[in-house]
Amino acid sequence: MAIVIRLDRVLVERKMTLTELAGHVGITVANLSILKSGKAKAVRLSTLDAICRVLECQPGDVLEHANDGETHTGTHRTD
Numbered sequence: 701m702a703i704v705i706r707l708d709r710v711l712v713e714r715k716m717t718l719t720e721l722a723g724h725v726g727i728t729v730a731n732l733s734i735l736k737s738g739k740a741k742a743v744r745l746s747t748l749d750a751i752c753r754v755l756e757c758q759p760g761d762v763l764e765h766a767n768d769g770e771t772h773t774g775t776h777r778t779d
Contacts, residue, residue, distance in 0.1 A: 704764045707736045707751070714755050724754040 711721065718736060722729045727747060734740050735747075748759055755762075 702766045704766050705738045707762050710755050710761050725750040
């Protein structure tokens, strides 16, 4: 089981940069970058709330559940 971060996709759809989002949300670009890259171990609900408020989206637009055996893109591995 894995939670996949789709923040990059939502940012592209909203035509917003990570730097712009960081300014609106009030957290550092470095912390948003860690989240965007999928290296974050956790995300505060208040941060997720702020991201969704600024991007006018739902948490499910930013976070996606992938079953074991699925790659980052959501397709099944064949190995």
